[in-house]
Amino acid sequence: MVAIETMARIPKEARGVLKEVAARWADVADGGAPVEVKPLKGAMTNLVYEVIWRTEREVDRKVLVRVYGDGVDVFFDREEEVRTFECVSKHGQGPLLLGRFPNGRIEEFLHARTLSASDLRDPEISALIASKLREFHGLDMPGPKKVLLWDRLRNWLKSAKNMCTSDEAEEFSLDKLEDEIAKLEKELSGKEETIAFCHNDLQYGNIMMDEQSGIVTMIDYEYASFNPVAYDIANHFCEMAANYHTDTPHILDYSQYPDVEERRRFVQIYLTSSDEKPNAVEVEKLLQSVEKYKQASHLLWGLWGIISGHVNDIDFDYMEYARQRFHQYWLNAS
Incomplete structure (x- = not known):
């Protein structure tokens, strides 16, 4: 019992x-x-x-x-x-x-194992994830196919400002972020974007794999919405810096961010369908878009960390996590 x-x-x-x-x-x-x-x-x-x-x-x-x-x-x-x-x-x-x-x-309960941080760097497993993500993006989901990313960023920024002390707001430069969001939206939004139903939180803990069949399943759709597919891929790449099963799960290691060849391989597999393969121009175009969208990922999850630090009592240093995401954003800000 x-x-x-x-x-x-x-x-x-x-x-x-x-x-x-x-x-x-x-x-x-x-x-x-x-x-x-x-x-x-x-x-x-x-x-x-x-x-x-x-x-x-x-x-x-x-x-x-x-x-x-x-x-x-x-x-x-x-x-x-x-x-x-x-x-x-x-x-x-x-x-x-x-x-x-x-x-x-x-x-x-899925009888499959949850992936680990190191699994994301395994070329064979990464290929399965790329193919599954393409399949997920092809789901015919109800609702308007409208990008949620920018509204979500602004809403979370508003919530963070309402919760933060003046010292916290100053530390995280919250007064500057509205302009940063507007700048990103202007730079990234365009008619040629591929919009699809995205997972938006594709960290290793949200991916399961059946060892016998090799079937990959993505779970936890709390943040799922229509968004640019380049953002979803960028967010997945950013998650490769995380290992949430250590003594310091909030610490990120950006030396683990995939190098250009890993990113190119993932994108190439993602773009490959059953009846055709992508050309080099398509691959490079998506790769460039993904690298730009990682900035939006840093902003979004930085704000998530601030808000979570005020509302969630799970044993996780959300504020330090937010600091690291914002640090990466400003390192790459133009």
């Missing part, structure tokens, strides 16, 4: 939904009571748990319980995020939604 103190980590309302989920499975033993609850590390917006039941077979039943972080509704519309989750699932991407409770949900 699972320890009482361990099960107590799961909200009371969620425990009732877990019973309902277990009741759907005739092979669950012990009267439907879970035998183990495991906190999963690496999540920075929510608390995530693996819940396990014993069964009459050799294979246990498992689900994933996601408890929403406090105050994070400033980042996205939770109802819209759940609708996205359901729609992506219907397209055969990601886990199924098994149940909901007031401050979280219960998801299908």
